[in-house]
Amino acid sequence: MNDELVPADRVPRGFRAGAARAGVKTGVADRLDVGLIVSDRPCAAAGVFTTNRVIAAPCVLTRANLAGGTLRGVVANSGIANACTGEEGDRAAATMVEAAAAAIGCAPAEVGVASTGVIGWQLPVGRIARAIAEIRPSERGFGDFARAIMTTDTKPKVAFAETDVDGMSVRSLGVAKGAGMIHPDMATLLAFVVTDAALPLDDLRAVVGAAADRSFNAISVDGDTSTNDTLLVLANGASDMRPSGDAVARAAGLVTRVCESLARQIVADGEGVTKVFEVRVTGAASRDDARRAARTITTSNLVKTAIHGADPNWGRILAAAGRSGARVDDRRAGVRIGGLDVYRDGAPARIDPADLRRAFAAKEIAIEVSLGLGDADATAWGTDLSAEYVRINAEYTT
Amino acid sequence: MNDELVPADRVPRGFRAGAARAGVKTGVADRLDVGLIVSDRPCAAAGVFTTNRVIAAPCVLTRANLAGGTLRGVVANSGIANACTGEEGDRAAATMVEAAAAAIGCAPAEVGVASTGVIGWQLPVGRIARAIAEIRPSERGFGDFARAIMTTDTKPKVAFAETDVDGMSVRSLGVAKGAGMIHPDMATLLAFVVTDAALPLDDLRAVVGAAADRSFNAISVDGDTSTNDTLLVLANGASDMRPSGDAVARAAGLVTRVCESLARQIVADGEGVTKVFEVRVTGAASRDDARRAARTITTSNLVKTAIHGADPNWGRILAAAGRSGARVDDRRAGVRIGGLDVYRDGAPARIDPADLRRAFAAKEIAIEVSLGLGDADATAWGTDLSAEYVRINAEYTT
Numbered sequence: 001m002n003d004e005l006v007p008a009d010r011v012p013r014g015f016r017a018g019a020a021r022a023g024v025k026t027g028v029a030d031r032l033d034v035g036l037i038v039s040d041r042p043c044a045a046a047g048v049f050t051t052n053r054v055i056a057a058p059c060v061l062t063r064a065n066l067a068g069g070t071l072r073g074v075v076a077n078s079g080i081a082n083a084c085t086g087e088e089g090d091r092a093a094a095t096m097v098e099a100a101a102a103a104i105g106c107a108p109a110e111v112g113v114a115s116t117g118v119i120g121w122q123l124p125v126g127r128i129a130r131a132i133a134e135i136r137p138s139e140r141g142f143g144d145f146a147r148a149i150m151t152t153d154t155k156p157k158v159a160f161a162e163t164d165v166d167g168m169s170v171r172s173l174g175v176a177k178g179a180g181m182i183h184p185d186m187a188t189l190l191a192f193v194v195t196d197a198a199l200p201l202d203d204l205r206a207v208v209g210a211a212a213d214r215s216f217n218a219i220s221v222d223g224d225t226s227t228n229d230t231l232l233v234l235a236n237g238a239s240d241m242r243p244s245g246d247a248v249a250r251a252a253g254l255v256t257r258v259c260e261s262l263a264r265q266i267v268a269d270g271e272g273v274t275k276v277f278e279v280r281v282t283g284a285a286s287r288d289d290a291r292r293a294a295r296t297i298t299t300s301n302l303v304k305t306a307i308h309g310a311d312p313n314w315g316r317i318l319a320a321a322g323r324s325g326a327r328v329d330d331r332r333a334g335v336r337i338g339g340l341d342v343y344r345d346g347a348p349a350r351i352d353p354a355d356l357r358r359a360f361a362a363k364e365i366a367i368e369v370s371l372g373l374g375d376a377d378a379t380a381w382g383t384d385l386s387a388e389y390v391r392i393n394a395e396y397t398t
Numbered sequence: 399m400n401d402e403l404v405p406a407d408r409v410p411r412g413f414r415a416g417a418a419r420a421g422v423k424t425g426v427a428d429r430l431d432v433g434l435i436v437s438d439r440p441c442a443a444a445g446v447f448t449t450n451r452v453i454a455a456p457c458v459l460t461r462a463n464l465a466g467g468t469l470r471g472v473v474a475n476s477g478i479a480n481a482c483t484g485e486e487g488d489r490a491a492a493t494m495v496e497a498a499a500a501a502i503g504c505a506p507a508e509v510g511v512a513s514t515g516v517i518g519w520q521l522p523v524g525r526i527a528r529a530i531a532e533i534r535p536s537e538r539g540f541g542d543f544a545r546a547i548m549t550t551d552t553k554p555k556v557a558f559a560e561t562d563v564d565g566m567s568v569r570s571l572g573v574a575k576g577a578g579m580i581h582p583d584m585a586t587l588l589a590f591v592v593t594d595a596a597l598p599l600d601d602l603r604a605v606v607g608a609a610a611d612r613s614f615n616a617i618s619v620d621g622d623t624s625t626n627d628t629l630l631v632l633a634n635g636a637s638d639m640r641p642s643g644d645a646v647a648r649a650a651g652l653v654t655r656v657c658e659s660l661a662r663q664i665v666a667d668g669e670g671v672t673k674v675f676e677v678r679v680t681g682a683a684s685r686d687d688a689r690r691a692a693r694t695i696t697t698s699n700l701v702k703t704a705i706h707g708a709d710p711n712w713g714r715i716l717a718a719a720g721r722s723g724a725r726v727d728d729r730r731a732g733v734r735i736g737g738l739d740v741y742r743d744g745a746p747a748r749i750d751p752a753d754l755r756r757a758f759a760a761k762e763i764a765i766e767v768s769l770g771l772g773d774a775d776a777t778a779w780g781t782d783l784s785a786e787y788v789r790i791n792a793e794y795t796t
Contacts, residue, residue, distance in 0.1 A: 051721075052717065052720040052721045053719075053720040053721070053723075053724070053725060053726040053728070054716050054717055054719065054720025054721075054726055054728045054731075055720075055728070081713070083713060083717070084713050084716050084717075084728065084741060084745075084746065085745065085746065086729065086743075086744045086745025086746070087745070088745065089745075118711065118713060119711070119712075119713020119714065119716065119717055120712060120713035120716070120740070120741060120746045121713075121746070122746065226717060226721075227713075227716075227717045227720060301699070301783075313516065313517070314517075314518060315479070315481065315482050315516060315517020315518035315519075315625075316517065318452050318482050318517065318518070318625075319450065319452055319481070319482075319517055319624060319625045321451075321452065322450040322451040322452025322453075322625060323449075323450045323451070323452075323624075326451070327451065328451040328452055330451070330452045330453070330482065331484065333452075342518070343482060343518060345484075346484050347482075347483065347484030347485070347486065347487075348482065348483065348484070348518045348519070348520070385699075387785035387789065391785065
């Protein structure tokens with residue numbers, strides 16, 4: 001199959017992928033639900049995982065396998081999350097890794113595994129192992145892989161980046177699934193980024209943490225993650241770039257760009273999302289205050305519904321900042337919507353209601369909130385809350 | 399008007415109330431939106447207010463007036479919250495208090511004031527002052543007062559309690575408005591409780607804090623409150639009970655019972671609510687962990703939508719506990735829905751799907767979650783999330 005989603009000439013050298021139908025979710029046999037990514041040589045590998053205290057079996061196993069710093073591939077499934085599944089779940093994750101290792105021809109400890117879907121159900125691990133054995137990875141298979149990890153996503157999420165490092169072309173490719181409500185109860189976020197850059201393990205680990213902070217963590221902060229969230233980055237060095245200082249920084253930038261693109265695609269494809277908004281908090285007494293206020297505003301159901309309905313109820317934004325725990329001087333605070341001052345120096349600004357309504361009606365809304373205190377700032381991204389979101393999530397397992 | 403909602407013979411002695419139409423929200427002239435409660439003698443008075451950093455002008459003023467420990471009455475309005483309104487808002491709250499003091503015949507410092515409605519709009523304070531002057535408080539007026547403070551509430555909320563203390567009948571009466579989504583972005587909660595018990599000020603203050611903890615704080619925890627939340631309790635001693643130790647405790651119990659009833663009415667009347675659920679967390683390492691887990695579960699949009707759709711997706715409950723920050727041993731944890739074990743000793747229990755579906759289909763659902771660690775427990779109440787909720791909140795100011 002010739003896949004327009006991921007042209008083969010944009011795939012980092014030495015990587016292949018594919019997917020198969022395992023019928024993970026009973027009665028849903030006709031969709032791709034198991035995927036495999038393979039490198040033809042060992043990769044430096046690093047990851048970031050959920051901080052949820054209830055952590056899924058595949059995350060536990062992958063974190064353990066990453067201790068060695070080297071992976072040859074990744075196997076993932078959708079349909080069932082293999083979370084809250086006890087020892088049977090541990091065994092299922094191990095079986096997936098063994099099946100993938102057999103397919104790749106490597107040790108089980110060189111495989112990462114991830115699952116997404118319903119919590120508390122056991123995986124049909126026999127069907128999954130058989131499906132893994134059927135996968136024929138190729139340069140053209142990343143589109144199928146991206147489709148295989150979708151749950152309520154309406155479209156597969158893929159991002160590319162390429163740059164020249166010392167005359168060598170270096171590529172990075174990422175696939176992700178998100179949807180869900182992102183935060184605070186986001187559906188699982190899975191993101192896999194591969195690059196043919198030569199990145200020493202320590203550098204790679206630093207890059208992955210920083211890239212997550214600038215991308216996925218701005219849509220799903222630590223402590224508010226699902227049981228299965230996983231970001232895995234594999235660097236196989238097949239581009240022949242030499243890992244000198246500046247080259248490493250440039251190659252690392254590719255990974256960050258890919259992560260940022262995936263994060264924005266995830267927000268835009270949130271469940272039932274019709275509008276997206278950015279919240280920039282300034283004038284905070286500390287960076288932590290700024291982040292807290294920005295995150296609380298983006299996750300406030302009252303703000304999200306107001307934005308959905310284009311209801312110019314900007315007071316909810318300030319109220320959310322006020323209850324976030326961030327320090328606010330409400331007599332010096334300010335709120336700006338789409339460049340329009342609605343609250344300034346601690347009092348409502350005189351504005352034309354038509355202008356305000358127009359600002360709230362935009363498909364992408366920029367909100368700026370000054371807390372009136374210090375110099376710290378932070379940005380977060382949110383989505384509206386629609387009746388469609390409720391419908392999707394009221395019928396998820398059915 | 400003879401009001402069935404609040405029979406005059408259940409009203410604590412010495413209290414009267416009434417309401418009028420001020421047209422607070424432009425174009426909404428034909429509803430009661432300003433109310434007054436009056437005591438014929440000075441009352442010991444205590445209150446609990448929002449912990450939001452953005453605090454509305456009426457809360458600031460009432461808290462200042464309570465420093466004296468004595469009130470003669472309370473004035474309240476719906477339609478506009480008088481929050482984020484700067485100095486003009488401070489003056490409006492003071493004008494309301496002055497108008498009420500003139501109507502009652504007391505000092506402005508003896509009046510409490512509360513507002514609820516849209517944030518960031520200025521009150522039409524001239525119309526409100528004229529409406530206050532028109533109110534003719536009576537024993538029959540509490541029903542009208544309860545109606546005047548409603549916003550998206552579908553019904554007025556009133557609770558009574560009466561007991562004998564040393565042969566004397568002692569009464570308590572409460573009125574409240576809630577609706578909104580309760581928590582985390584609850585619409586303003588206003589609750590006013592009057593009693594003819596004789597309660598010394600220190601006792602009253604302790605009673606109000608404890609009553610709030612067992613009632614409103616179980617539906618709206620500190621730090622997650624609106625800009626205007628107010629609980630005010632006035633005790634005028636008109637029952638002639640003598641404030642000895644046991645009598646005080648019994649009279650205090652009346653206030654707590656009234657608060658609990660109002661809190662449950664508020665949950666049941668949450669915006670777009672079709673189902674309510676109770677979350678009891680046990681086995682927590684600390685009381686704080688138990689509260690945090692219970693609150694996170696009751697406010698999880700994924701849990702709320704699953705309950706709305708009767709989708710037996712119990713894994714979301716455990717995932718919410720896991721991201722709450724509470725310590726969880728997921729290999730010893732348990733989840734029980736409507737008495738049905740769905741997760742036990744760290745693994746899914748074998749259950750009949752029909753039983754599970756029936757448990758999730760109930761109008762009132764009892765959820766029990768054991769964190770598998772210690773002895774601490776906590777309970778919280780939540781509501782489902784419906785498309786109707788989204789509709790209400792997408793059109794609130796319009």
